Amino acid sequence: MNKRFFRTLCLLLLFFLLVYSPLYAQKLILTGLDKLVSTAVKECKVHMSAITKIKDGKPIFSGLALDEAYDLLVHNARIVDGTGNPWYRGDIGIKNGVIIAIGNLSSHDSRQVIDAADKVVAPGFIDMMGQKSSALLRDPSSALSKLHQGITTMLSGEGDSLAPQNERTLKEGVDVEGTRLKWRTFDEYFRLLEDRRIALNVVHNVGAGQVRLVVMGEEDRPPSSKEMEQMKTLVHNAMKDGAGGLSTALIYPPGAYATTEELIELARVAAEYGGIYLTHVRNESNKLVEAIEEAIHIGQEAGTPVHIFHLKAAGKENWPLMKKALLKIQEARKAGMDVTADIYPYIRNGIGLQYFIHPRHYGKGTDAFLSTVGDPEVRRTLRLEIETTSDWENWYRHVGKNWENVLVVQDGPHTSQDFVGLTIQEIADLRRVDSWTAFFDLAQSGRVFVTPKSMNEEQKRQALRAPFVMVDTDANPTNPTTAMSSHPRTFGAFPRILAKYVREEGVLSLEEAVKRMSSLPANRLNLYNRGRIAPGMAADLIIFDPERVQDTATFTKPLSYAEGIDVVIINGEVVISEGRWTGARPGKVLRHGR
Numbered sequence: 001m002n003k004r005f006f007r008t009l010c011l012l013l014l015f016f017l018l019v020y021s022p023l024y025a026q027k028l029i030l031t032g033l034d035k036l037v038s039t040a041v042k043e044c045k046v047h048m049s050a051i052t053k054i055k056d057g058k059p060i061f062s063g064l065a066l067d068e069a070y071d072l073l074v075h076n077a078r079i080v081d082g083t084g085n086p087w088y089r090g091d092i093g094i095k096n097g098v099i100i101a102i103g104n105l106s107s108h109d110s111r112q113v114i115d116a117a118d119k120v121v122a123p124g125f126i127d128m129m130g131q132k133s134s135a136l137l138r139d140p141s142s143a144l145s146k147l148h149q150g151i152t153t154m155l156s157g158e159g160d161s162l163a164p165q166n167e168r169t170l171k172e173g174v175d176v177e178g179t180r181l182k183w184r185t186f187d188e189y190f191r192l193l194e195d196r197r198i199a200l201n202v203v204h205n206v207g208a209g210q211v212r213l214v215v216m217g218e219e220d221r222p223p224s225s226k227e228m229e230q231m232k233t234l235v236h237n238a239m240k241d242g243a244g245g246l247s248t249a250l251i252y253p254p255g256a257y258a259t260t261e262e263l264i265e266l267a268r269v270a271a272e273y274g275g276i277y278l279t280h281v282r283n284e285s286n287k288l289v290e291a292i293e294e295a296i297h298i299g300q301e302a303g304t305p306v307h308i309f310h311l312k313a314a315g316k317e318n319w320p321l322m323k324k325a326l327l328k329i330q331e332a333r334k335a336g337m338d339v340t341a342d343i344y345p346y347i348r349n350g351i352g353l354q355y356f357i358h359p360r361h362y363g364k365g366t367d368a369f370l371s372t373v374g375d376p377e378v379r380r381t382l383r384l385e386i387e388t389t390s391d392w393e394n395w396y397r398h399v400g401k402n403w404e405n406v407l408v409v410q411d412g413p414h415t416s417q418d419f420v421g422l423t424i425q426e427i428a429d430l431r432r433v434d435s436w437t438a439f440f441d442l443a444q445s446g447r448v449f450v451t452p453k454s455m456n457e458e459q460k461r462q463a464l465r466a467p468f469v470m471v472d473t474d475a476n477p478t479n480p481t482t483a484m485s486s487h488p489r490t491f492g493a494f495p496r497i498l499a500k501y502v503r504e505e506g507v508l509s510l511e512e513a514v515k516r517m518s519s520l521p522a523n524r525l526n527l528y529n530r531g532r533i534a535p536g537m538a539a540d541l542i543i544f545d546p547e548r549v550q551d552t553a554t555f556t557k558p559l560s561y562a563e564g565i566d567v568v569i570i571n572g573e574v575v576i577s578e579g580r581w582t583g584a585r586p587g588k589v590l591r592h593g594r
């Protein structure tokens with residue numbers, strides 16, 4: 001090859017390189033970009049797909065393509081996502097009961113569209129003590145007392161629970177439209193709820209008091225080893241059926257008769273299934289701190305997290321104990337113990353009037369004991385005990401030994417309905433008898449429910465400032481058209497947090513309050529796919545105007561729905577629209593471990 005030819009070849013190559021390389025480079029870049037874009041789109045499709053199920057810790061995607069229509073689109077929302085983050089503006093796409101997309105989705109096809117009109121869209125609230133779900137069986141519309149508060153999931157079961165049952169504990173069954181329904185196990189009970197269809201989601205605990213009642217009746221004695229084994233088997237079965245944990249209410253007979261050791265043994269069974277220990281502690285007044293210590297000790301020994309229901313310091317002299325109780329929980333958390341609590345935002349508690357009498361008297365059976373309460377001699381002894389002793393949950397002391405602080409909200413069958421809304425003192429004056437006679441006459445029926453004024457506002461604020469405190473109603477689902485009366489918390493607890501403690505007093509920010517009522521309780525109840533607004537989460541959502549949301553139930557007029565929760569969506573279905581029930585019942589029985 002001569003030099004000239006080589007030079008020409010080099011020049012030609014250089015020419016081609018100069019002319020074509022930018023084109024090649026451009027093509028290469030474009031191909032690369034194309035690949036990048038298509039990968040991004042694929043990724044995006046995965047992200048936009050619904051995580052419909054988590055199995056063995058891995059998400060399962062529904063494979064929904066980007067262009068598929070949503071079932072429901074909520075647009076123009078101020079999203080308060082449940083994590084405590086400041087609100088942000090966006091649209092929420094829902095498919096198959098699950099949130100599948102968030103962003104600017106206004107041009108996306110959807111079968112149903114809700115314009116949030118720049119109001120707050122938050123995760124549905126979780127009622128940490130919703131009492132008994134059986135009200136939903138009897139009357140599905142009783143759910144409205146919760147739905148109007150924005151509650152989309154309720155926890156059922158305190159010391160007693162709806163299962164297990166036996167012939168003695170569920171003798172009459174539950175009357176549902178003329179049919180007496182009976183069940184033994186949680187599995188049977190859950191199927192009834194599902195057959196009947198419920199408007200909101202429910203989670204259940206197995207009550208240690210219930211298990212005791214089934215095995216030992218109402219007796220005040222320790223269980224034999226055989227009885228202990230029977231109780232443990234019942235807890236095993238309940239947990240297998242999907243109960244979330246073991247719960248107790250340690251002031252009510254017969255649950256109050258259980259020792260710490262008995263409860264540790266039962267809680268250990270719950271722990272085997274990843275369950276939790278939840279408790280109405282043994283004392284909510286002068287021994288509050290000790291009672292919390294007992295709860296923490298049970299959790300430590302059993303290997304379960306601990307949740308304290310309706311944390312309170314009852315009785316004026318005990319109000320300062322709220323601070324100590326919160327400190328105790330905080331210290332336990334610092335030391336690695338998972339402890340949480342909840343409150344209801346009212347300064348009166350709610351209790352059966354008969355529990356103004358020491359629980360030890362009920363050890364031979366409630367009916368047997370109450371039938372003796374007409375005897376003047378029995379009354380004299382009981383009065384002396386109530387007036388002079390304090391080593392038990394003495395509600396007479398907690399109301400400052402003043403019958404004017406005890407309001408009757410629900411009447412027994414043997415008393416006049418005219419007494420509802422009156423204090424024990426007022427009833428005594430009306431009847432021209434002394435206050436103790438009025439008290440015993442009403443307590444004797446075993447059916448009179450009262451709201452003792454036992455707490456103060458400051459302890460509510462202190463509790464709400466603690467980051468581990470959630471909210472409960474401590475009340476059954478209640479239909480105001482058929483109920484005689486109630487505690488206002490039944491209808492107002494959650495909106496009252498937003499109205500009084502967020503809007504009026506500024507104790508909490510809106511985002512923090514929503515967090516306490518959504519993701520915090522969801523974590524507590526192992527409901528990791530609820531309580532947050534994010535893709536893959538169950539579509540339990542509420543829409544409200546924070547300036548307008550308001551509880552309306554009061555102690556004198558408790559049967560009144562909350563206002564301002566305009567829309568409630570449960571599992572992707574609209575249950576409340578423009579403040580009214582659509583008739584939908586998309587609630588699920590959320591079984592632990594399923």
Ligand SMILES: [Zn+2]
Pocket residue numbers: 158249280309310
């Ligand atoms: Zn309780």
